[in-house]
Amino acid sequence: MTRKFFGTDGIRGLTNSAPMTAETALKVGQAAGAHFLRGDHRHRVVIGKDTRLSGYMMESAMVAGFTSVGMDVVLLGPMPTPAVAMLTRSMRADLGVMISASHNPFADNGIKLFGPDGYKLSDEDELAIEARLEQEPELARPELIGRAKRIDDARGRYIHFAKATFPEQLRLDGLKVVVDCANGAAYHVAPEALWELGAEVIPLGVKPNGTNINDKVGSTYPQVMQETVVGSGAHIGLALDGDADRLIVVDETGTTIDGDQLMALIALDQKRRGTLRGGGLVATVMSNLGLERKLAAEGLELHRTTVGDRYVLEGMREKGCNVGGEQSGHIILADHATTGDGLVAGLQVLAALVEAGKPASELLRQFEPVPQLLRNVRFKGGAPLETDRVKQVIAEAERDLDGNGRLVIRKSGTEPLIRVMAESDDAAQVEAVVARICDAVASV
Incomplete structure (x- = not known):
């Protein structure tokens, strides 16, 4: 079956142009909701979003779609994509939804779906939902229409989860960290988590207005963070994208460090601790040949997949690996999360920095990249x-x-x-x- 709506990472496009319209969002809610109505329990979907202006419209349309087929809705408000995945599992929901176009400009938006296990949907599930989009929905009887509820402590739940991935014997005292949240979904949670762990935090991109997400800030535009790190004398900079599932790092000299170097650091650190599984890591065909050579020199293997963090995760599950990701900064740490998590990956980098006692410019240069x-x-x-x-x-x-x-x-x-x-x-x-x-x- 040819895909009409789903791409490599959900549904995405220019808002108010097909397919990214309120009508499509309503129909996706109905189709996905009907697909996950399994069993006789009261069904629940968790919905998060980033800070795009169109998020209000898309969220309301999806609420209408889900409730019309009998699903209750839990609204999280602006939250990172990995927080939605985590809370879908934590709240025993049947489905999770993230309304975001990730690193794209504000005019775009998208819909990412997670199953009850917190993993992105399989190709089979997406194709089944697409098939339902072509059919008339089976609407719930009036007494079975779903309810919608907004929870107020979602931020605190995710911050607690993220901090729990940081070694409890360590603190970030004395570390000056610049964090660029891209005026996106992590604008409140990332600086707060770093501050609670003891870091001196210099926040950037934390004033979203609906139209400035990813606008000359964040992981796809690290120039301001580079200048701020150098100008403030910070030890390191962490840049997230609009939905905070991606991480790019800047060392104290202002040099950008990509996902390949970060994966090498984390994997080799886990090998030293004896916690690395699968005999290597999983990355895409875009990862640098230098990473492959570095791992081979350490007796580890680089397993390559097609582009897309969902395919990386599939490769990780197949190979039994607990570290994987993309050069672009999607880092998946299976011991902690079911999808890429920029904040959690950043915390692992900071833990290695604290333990090594070395400058970021030395620690994060794990291999010499091939041109x-x-x-x-x-x-x-x-x-x-x-x-x-x-x-x-x-x-x-x-x-x-x-x-x-x-x-x-x-x-x-x-x-x-x-x-x-x-x-x-x-x-x-x-x-x-x-x-x-x-x-x-x-x-x-």
Whole structure:
């Protein structure tokens, strides 16, 4: 069955344009609610959102959808995606929903769904929900219509959970930390958790107004955090994205540290403690070859998956690994969470920093990255990767890199972009290969 709504990470698009409309949100609520009406208990769905202006509209539409098929709704308000996953399990809910477009601009929005176990839905569940979207919903009898309730202590519950992942014998006293919350879902919980653990906190991106989420702040725009870390003399900076499931770190010199280095740090730290499982970690095809070489030198294996944290998690469950993630900063720590959690990952980095007693610039440089270049090419429509000219250029590039590097080309699952990535020990070769392919795609 061809997917019409779900992409690599739920449903996403420009708000008030198909598919990201209030009508779609209502129908998704009805379809997902009906799909998870199993058993004779009173059914419950947990709904969180980030700070986008459109979140009010989408939330209200989904409440109408879920209650109309007989599901009770628990509203969390602005909360990180991993908090929704955690609270879905904690509250014994049948379903969890996060209304967010992650790192996208405020005009976009999205719907992410979690099953009762706190994991993102399988392909089978998503396809079943899509099938229901094409059918008339079975509405509940009037006396069985669901109720909606907003809980006030969701923030405190998540802060308590996040702090519990930090070694209890450690504190962050004496550590100055800049935390950039992207004017997004973690604007209240992340600074509070760090402060409660003893850090001196310099918060950025904590004044959301509905339209400034990810606007020159957060993990996709770390420049302000870099300047603030250096200017304030901070020991480290942590940048989250709009829904706080992604982490990018800046060391005390203002240098950005990506997810590959963070995964290496956490995995090797766990290996030292004897808590690493699966003989390595799981990452995507986009992770740097340097990470693979570093792990191999330590007797560990890098298991690669297609792009998307849900596929990383599937790989982790298959291989028995408890550490995985993406270069972009989605770090999944299966001992603590069922999805990427930027704050929890950041706390593990801070714990390693406190224990090592070294500057972040030294501790976080776990391996020398192989020259790698990623460029995005926007396209207007059609299938540029299926044209003869683009296929020919890609084949030539693969021959050039054979034995010396890697080439990864894929269509974005959330935007009309072709992502072109190449890596090799020869930086000039990488630049030339990516430029040729991007030019070919752009000319279609």
